[in-house]
Amino acid sequence: MTDWAAHEGRCLIHLLPDVITLFHEYVQRNPSDPESGGILLGTVHGPHNQVVHATPPFPTDRRTRCSFDRGSEGHTEVADQFWRESSGIIRYIGEWHTHPEDYPSPSGIDLREWKISAAKRTDGRPVIGLIVGRKAIYIQSTSATGKALVYQALLGNCPALGH
Ligand SMILES: [Zn+2]
Structure with a gap:
């Protein structure tokens, strides 16, 4: 679950272990668990992204x-x-949140919000939208023009979030 590819491998995303660990903490395993989310921070390497940190939910977030x-x-x-602290190397690259479903897919609201976030970016780069489900993660990038690219987990990664 740490390496993802889109566009026949021309766009790669790598998630550092700490990021996966954080996602594990917020999987909606119980019926009462609210959604969680935050932003993805990382480094960019041409068309590739490395996610080095995901912010956890904060008290002022509204969660149901x-x-x-x-x-x-x-x-x-x-x-x-x-x-x-990174002299501008580690930057905002996208957003994450959880869904109470095993294999998550974006809602209409998610798609719309990712488009809005992408259009707002001053560096012109796409926004990574990441959804943590109970058994899988969904990742897509959305460009400022609204073009979406869905990523696939690369083989050899650990199979699932669920235990
Ligand atoms: Zn959603």
Whole structure:
């Protein structure tokens, strides 16, 4: 689950182990677990991305069983700190949230929000949208023009989130 590819391998995403560990913590295993989410921070290498950190949910986020809205506090501050301490190498590259389904797929709202986020980006790069389900992760990138690219987990990765 750590290496992902799209566009016949021309676009790769690598997730560092700490990021996977964080996702594990927020999988919606129980019927009462709310959605969680945050932003993805990482480094860019041409068309490739490496995710080095995912922010956890913060107290001002609004979380229900089937929705997650990032609040005003926490995520941006963490992003700014990574940006400063890495001299601008580690930057915002996308967003993640959980879904209460085994094999997640994006909702209409997700697709719309990723498009809006991509259009807002000042560096012109696509936004990575990542959904953590109970047994799998869904990853797609969305460009400023709204073009979506769905990533596939590469073989040899550990098979699933569930235990
Ligand atoms: Zn969603």
